[in-house]
Amino acid sequence: MEMKKLSMDDMKGSFLVKGTTAWxxxxxRRLIINNVPTLAIEDVTFIENSSALYDEIIAHRLGLVPLVTDETYVDQEKCKCKGAGCAHCTLQFTLNKIGPCTVYAEDLVSKDPKVKAVYPKMPIVKLLEGQSLKIEAVAVMSHGKDHIKHTPGLFYYQQYPTFKIKEHKNAKKCVDVCPKKILELKGNKLKVVDETKCNLCMACVDECPEAIEVKGSETDFIVNVESWGQLTVKQILTEAVRVFDDELDDLAQEVNKIK
Amino acid sequence: MSCGKPIAHLWEEFNKRVNEGEEVKKVLDDLGLERFCCRTVFISHVDLIDEVAKFKKS
Structure with missing residues (x-):
């Protein structure tokens, strides 16, 4: 397998992966959705809530707030406390606001200064004069299998397009029909400008099948990773591979036990 | 929405800029919302909290 970076920063990455398979x-992709652990608020205790929203709605909204995840935290399922909740897998938050104001995600104060809301300006609820919100919350390190709020990002891929340009006379039509504008006419010859932008819509083939052939590769893929902010793109990928490694180790051990 | 992308923090800026008369398409592009599902949420959302907050919960 060969991996080439097309573009990457902390939040978004695009890669060309050669010599692999879709499965x-x-x-x-499934490991990233289901098995990469991140922190998210799980339990909320309401001390006071005179806002317009019900406790459950606020608790739900808090749960969906992405938190900067420090990798020193351990997935609760694999923690030494066996899911009871300890300082290695959970973290306390407090929030105390008196209206009139808008309560934002940044108002959540954690006991660990490294962990805070990824996007400070996410509105939780609006408070009018005389309304107040006072809560305590516990964030838990868990994975997407447990709840979608723990999923660290989005992973999607498409087959790498291969073009076959044939002898043709009237290819102007397929240049116009391409929604990504990646085809060009040079003199009388059809040319592909940026093949990584092609999304295999086949509009050009429908328009002039005698001029162009487009096929998705079975072994080469364009892979896109988007982070929701808890972890960086690189952390997501390395963590997914690590989780996979652990699971395979577990499987190998079980197989060895069979006599 | 469908993919899980967090977009809540963009709502206030979107609302402010659109109310100031900017073109919706331009604001959505500026905020980096590429997919139509993200865009639908912003275009179709009606903020009711100001209305609802005046009433007492039972």
Whole structure:
């Protein structure tokens, strides 16, 4: 397998992966959705809530707030406390606001200064004069299998397009019809400008099948990773591979036990 | 929405800029919302909290 970076920063990455298969990438996609642990608020205790929203709605909104996840925290399922909740897998938050104001995600104060809301300006609820909100919350390190709020990002891929340009006379039509504008006419010859932008819509083939042939590769893929902010793109990928590694180790151990 | 992308923090800026008369398409592009599902949420959302907050919960 060969991986080439097309573009990458902390939040978004695009790669060209050669010599792999769709099912291998799909495994990676499912691992990222289901098995990469992140912190998210799980339990909320309301001391006072005179806002317009019910306790449950606020608790739900708080749960969906992405938190900057420090990798020193351990997935609660694999923690030494066996799911009871300890300082290695949970974190306390407090929030205390008196109206009139808007309560934002940044108002959540954690006991660990490294962990805070990824996007400070996410509105939780609006408070009018005389309304107040006072809560305590516990964030838990868990994975997407447990709740979608723990999923660290989005992973999607498409087959790498291969073009076959044939002898043709009237290819102007397929240049116009391409929604990504990646085809060009040079003199009388059809040319592909940026093939990584092609999304295999086949509009050009429908328009002039005698001039162009487009096929998705079975072994080469364009992979896109988007982070929701808890972890960086690189952390998401390395963590997914690590989780996969652990699971395979577990499987190998079980197989060895069979006599 | 469908994919899980967090967009809540963009709502206030979107609302402010659109109310100031900017074109919706331009604001959505500026905020980096590419997919139509993200865009639908912003275009179709009606903020009711100001109305609802005046009433007492039972």
């Amino acid at each position: 291998y990438l799909n495994t990676l």
